Amino acid sequence: MTRIAARFAACAAEGRPALVTFVTAGDPDYDTSLAILKGLPAAGADVIELGMPFSDPMAEGPPIQRASERALRGGQTMDRTLGMVRAFREGDANTPIVLMGYYNPIYSYGNERFLAAAAAAGVDGLIVVDLPPEADDELCVPAMKHGINFIRLATPTTDDKRLPAVLNNTSGFVYYVSILGITGTASPDTSKVATAVARIKGHTTLPVAVGFGVKTAVQAAALGRTADGVVVGSALVNAIAGTLDSAGKARPETPAAVLGLVSELAGGARLARMAAAE
């Protein structure tokens, strides 16, 4: 069983959704980012999405755009992102790590070289926003050969006719984008999301995680009643941004601020099914 499958199964066995946390690798600098990464599991993150910074993140709202800019200004590279995963794996053999980003930095690194390095570093999955199923031969199919899950985004515009194409070749979990729009903006409508999650589950046995616009423990609890996982990204990135000094540098309290929010969100996720049972 893969790390991703094992982790979703363990959360399900505990009767709760998985908390999937997103931070951008290297935001605002390598050391701070690694400290946050290493602290995530103890704070309650079940699955880690690690953003590969990109100069032109078309699907992201301002918080994650700025996180990418900070990381790139701080000298983040693909090798350093993979190095962070390796460093994390030295202390944690079980928490799945999914790299999330855009195709060009991978393409520039070389697809095969990237997949080999990612697999060796202990990466479990990939989310590449601008690779739809029509482009599966680019990276998705080669990733599977390296034992790396390729996690696809399903969205409110993915209708029943298109859904099978989106799910075909998807592995690990399905990421349901809960709103029309970019990350960290509008808040999802819980009842609409529940209907969409049920619709996707009608087509797949994979776990379904819900993200885009989830900011608070209350939202996480509400969405977690139906979803197998809840993804939080912009809120964590905002927590990083909120602690930076006037020059944009990390302060000693930066990791604790992020990890404190993760603990709160984890509490929300744990409450999800209890609230539903009441």
Added chain:
Amino acid sequence: MNVQNTYRSGPDERGFFGLYGGRFVAETLMPLILSLEEAYEAAKKDPAFAAELEDLSTHYAGRPSPLYFAERLTEHLGGAKIYFKRDELNHTGSHKINNTLGQILLARRMGKTRIIAETGAGQHGVATATVCARFGLPCVIYMGATDIERQQPNVFRMKLLGAELIPVTAGNGTLKDAMNEALRDWVTNVEDTYYLIGTAAGPHPYPAMVRDFQSIIGREAREQIVEREGRLPDAIVACIGGGSNAIGLFHPFLDDPTVAIYGVEAGGHGLDVENGHAASMTGGRPGVLHGNRTYLLQDAEGQILEGHSISAGLDYPGVGPEHSWLKDSGRVTYVPATDREALDAFQLLTKIEGIIPALEPAHALAYVTKLAPTMAKDQIIVMNLCGRGDKDIFNVAKHLGMNIG
């Protein structure tokens, strides 16, 4: 080596020109792009669509644009005869209207009620705001804050035309950042919004569709030069930012082996200046951005560079995918022209022919001034004069150290 029967058959059914093109977009946009393709294919087969577009092109945009023999410039350069395809005489002052008319008709057929667009020099923004005013549709234009600064006349025109102008401060505040924001708008407003892309780039079917709408330039030029000279030209030349005016001129000539084709990129401060130019093909390498694989300005990590050009319309780190393919196949020769050379050409044409060109085609002209003297006097060059320079006079004055403000 494979011998091609034709250079005019692309893209394939998946939207690729060889390695280039495709549909590299977020899932939210995929269903929209597929339905756009379907709607465009249906429109292409509908004689009523063609008739409506032709009527507007003739009576609203002023087509056909003249083909003008630049006698004094020809004499001055002392070589090949130089003809200009006068697309700067179109309504709104550039070739951009050819595409916006086509796409607004398509948007109406699709029942879309809100139009968004990106713009660099503001020419596409003006052309979009114009057709939106003509058809009574709300229009939102994304424009980089830096470009707003250097293209004030067009900013005012768009506002007069009723468009909502949204300044983009992300990145360097130029065309690529405006395109990112337009894509973010589209993904948020998928139900009612039509994204009217201004250049022959982006996800399939945009590169092919924009090319088709712009090919009127080349079709007319071909007919006009044959009528005037009794034969095809020896060379055709156009400037390249995203490359829509160029592909529009080139496409009808691609299968004529006697016609040499030159695309002129923005060489900025020079190709040897890192991040100091916007020559994606002569100074970049293939990558994926804004929905297509194409030549891009990027660093060693695949991060996109902003590039630089004196011309806001050429200041884009990518290029339409068909150009990338035409470069690799060798059919078209791509060359850079620097800011300085474009400024010189701008002044030359103004003084010698009484035509103030936009800074974009001034790049094409800069290459013509090098090419023409190497050719015989009975040879013929056709250059696309794709925009007029009214919008650039403040910017040019600044570079020439004049104060007209």
